[in-house]
Amino acid sequence: MKDKEKLIWIENSRRILNKCRIFDLYQIEKTSPNGEVGSFYLIDAPDWITVIPLLTDEKGIDCFLMVEQYRHGSDEITYEFPAGMIDEGELPVKAAKRELLEETGYTSGEVIEIGAVSSNPAFMNNISYTFIARDLSFIGEQNLDKDEFIHFHLIPCTEVIEKMGTGSYSNGIMIIALASYQRWKEINAISSG
Amino acid sequence: MKDKEKLIWIENSRRILNKCRIFDLYQIEKTSPNGEVGSFYLIDAPDWITVIPLLTDEKGIDCFLMVEQYRHGSDEITYEFPAGMIDEGELPVKAAKRELLEETGYTSGEVIEIGAVSSNPAFMNNISYTFIARDLSFIGEQNLDKDEFIHFHLIPCTEVIEKMGTGSYSNGIMIIALASYQRWKEINAISSG
Numbered sequence: 020m021k022d023k024e025k026l027i028w029i030e031n032s033r034r035i036l037n038k039c040r041i042f043d044l045y046q047i048e049k050t051s052p053n054g055e056v057g058s059f060y061l062i063d064a065p066d067w068i069t070v071i072p073l074l075t076d077e078k079g080i081d082c083f084l085m086v087e088q089y090r091h092g093s094d095e096i097t098y099e100f101p102a103g104m105i106d107e108g109e110l111p112v113k114a115a116k117r118e119l120l121e122e123t124g125y126t127s128g129e130v131i132e133i134g135a136v137s138s139n140p141a142f143m144n145n146i147s148y149t150f151i152a153r154d155l156s157f158i159g160e161q162n163l164d165k166d167e168f169i170h171f172h173l174i175p176c177t178e179v180i181e182k183m184g185t186g187s188y189s190n191g192i193m194i195i196a197l198a199s200y201q202r203w204k205e206i207n208a209i210s211s212g
Numbered sequence: 213m214k215d216k217e218k219l220i221w222i223e224n225s226r227r228i229l230n231k232c233r234i235f236d237l238y239q240i241e242k243t244s245p246n247g248e249v250g251s252f253y254l255i256d257a258p259d260w261i262t263v264i265p266l267l268t269d270e271k272g273i274d275c276f277l278m279v280e281q282y283r284h285g286s287d288e289i290t291y292e293f294p295a296g297m298i299d300e301g302e303l304p305v306k307a308a309k310r311e312l313l314e315e316t317g318y319t320s321g322e323v324i325e326i327g328a329v330s331s332n333p334a335f336m337n338n339i340s341y342t343f344i345a346r347d348l349s350f351i352g353e354q355n356l357d358k359d360e361f362i363h364f365h366l367i368p369c370t371e372v373i374e375k376m377g378t379g380s381y382s383n384g385i386m387i388i389a390l391a392s393y394q395r396w397k398e399i400n401a402i403s404s405g
Contacts, residue, residue, distance in 0.1 A: 025361060026362075026363070027282050028282055030287075036229075036230050037229050039239075039253040042335075044237060059284040060232040061285060088219060089220050090333035090334055091242070091334065092333045093336075096216055096219055096220070097333055135382075136377055136383070136384050136387060137285070137286045137382045137384055138384050139332075140286035140382075141385075142234060142284065142285045143286075144286055147384060165248065168219050168244070170215070170219070184327055184392060189328075190332070190333050191329050191330055191331050191388045192334075194387070198376075198387050198388075198391050
């Protein structure tokens with residue numbers, strides 16, 4: 020057996036425990052590298068997108084467009100980049116444009132994928148994509164689901180970067196998105212420098 | 213109503229749907245800011261810790277001690293910092309020391325908390341802590357659960373930082389931990405500079 024094969028488990032069977040609208044919960048039986056049988060839980064979720072909208076405020080300061088909303092898991096109000104689930108059959112980039120428009124009323128002339136990682140490979144199977152959105156135009160009202168209540172704000176990039184990981188900026192998925200953005204900026208600075 | 217109050221939902225009742233060893237699944241009924249009633253799913257999980265072990269290899273290169281393991285959610289092998297769940301009643305720092313020892317056989321003379329964020333406030337209620345561990349000593353064998361198979365490696369910090377967010381380094385929780393580390397390094401450089 021090669022070294023890597025000593026780590027891999029093989030799935031024997033799975034059964035669904037619950038369908039929960041935003042994910043399905045499965046129990047999966049697997050066989051370990053040394054033949055032992057174990058049972059594991061899987062959150063089978065649609066892929067997610069986060070979109071980082073870049074624009075300049077009336078003073079010429081570089082800003083992110085951030086949404087302020089109540090989060091049901093943490094029971095807290097957070098500041099986040101617009102984000103959401105990808106609909107079935109929808110391209111990630113389409114989902115990014117759709118969520119941006121729904122949550123803020125802005126459209127973007129340039130949406131670029133800058134990251135794709137596993138939300139949590141321990142017990143989830145979905146990918147979390149990050150996009151940047153530039154060339155923004157405000158075309159009108161938010162178009163929210165009836166259970167969504169979202170405010171949005173232009174906040175200087177420096178302020179968001181400084182606060183990320185603290186207080187109301189503690190959504191892990193947003194930290195992942197910002198890390199993709201900072202990586203993308205660095206690579207971009209090198210290639211254009 | 214103040215602006216923030218226009219976002220907050222109030223819990224009416226909750227019922228447990230599944231107990232899943234690493235988390236419990238609840239369905240929660242809540243009332244919206246404008247009096248509408250909605251139903252939401254909550255993953256009630258123990259808090260998690262990630263520990264970033266810092267040491268120097270025999271050539272004097274700054275390295276992270278990384279674990280290589282199979283992940284049941286993504287069905288992939290990943291490179292990660294040692295990490296795990298906090299046991300009931302256990303202090304986060306104790307959990308960090310325990311997981312480091314169990315997964316790698318190393319103890320640490322200095323474990324410092326450098327971050328605490330929400331894993332995913334949309335549908336989870338737990339905190340993900342990040343620690344650094346210095347002054348490391350190898351004291352012996354790993355002490356793994358019978359369903360854990362983990363290899364560990366000393367990998368240069370520069371390599372981990374470069375690869376984080378790509379390929380086998382795509383665990384979102386590790387990206388969060390590395391962001392905490394980079395923030396901590398920056399603050400530390402400023403305060404000692």
